[in-house]
Amino acid sequence: MNLDPDALSVGDELPTFRVDDLDRTQIVRYLGASGDFNPLHHDDEFSRAAGQDGVIVPGMLVAGFASAAVTDWVPIDVVDRFRTRFVGTVRPGDSLRVSGTVAEVETDRTGNTMTAEISITVDTADGATVLEGDATISP
């Protein structure tokens, strides 16, 4: 189903964005691309000493997936604002689902979208919510 950004209604769902079985190579690819060399994300021993079971995925990679879900759907230049709150830990092997729902819409007289607020959630396959966020778009 193709959701038209110019004709949004409250409750419309964004196309689902999935990442299945997030593996170490994908994590390392992001660490190198973004410059995050915090050992929490690549060194199991360090992470265990810090109280984790092993490496944890940086919140900003999960935010990156959430942002990709938005900009795979709308042109990047219609995004005015993007916010993410990190509420759960993601680990190697997790599968993630990014879902977005239109929470508010302002339309012009002909019903075209002027601005919209999108509520975004990232959940693991087990149903744990790891990220909550929102985006404001002006198509």
Added chain:
Amino acid sequence: MPEKSMAELESLVGERRQTVTDLTVEAGKVAEFARAIESQNEMFYDGEAAREAGYDDVPAPLTFTRVAYFPRYRVGDDGSSFGFNLGFDPERTVHGEQEYEYSRPVTVGDTLDGTTELVDVYQKPGTDGTLTFAVLETTYTDADGEVVVIERRTRIEREAADSQ
């Protein structure tokens, strides 16, 4: 508690420092970053497609300014405090929230400078002790001095177990 008292942290609120210098947005880096976040948007990978769609050049993904952490682009210390030594213990500190406001997309060819302001510090009770919050706002400007994107990062430090 962080090494600094709340009074010391509060005295830093409102201070603005230059933290990013000459962050040059490059097509190869943008493509690498877009691939890492699994984006299928061809704009991030194809300059011709981007220009045909009306962009000056390849636009960068929404969270791309994260690459400002690379030492090449940093001013002063390259720690995660981004210009402010908050005294937070890295082992008890997490990234709580991140927000961006865009004037226009960050675009290949941009050279960005960034200044960071500590806009707020506050404490809240948490399940394992007091949580200390610090909100750092970084404003990125281009070579014309125009604001491109404002980034707001909230870091949260959990109180040490032995200080309770």
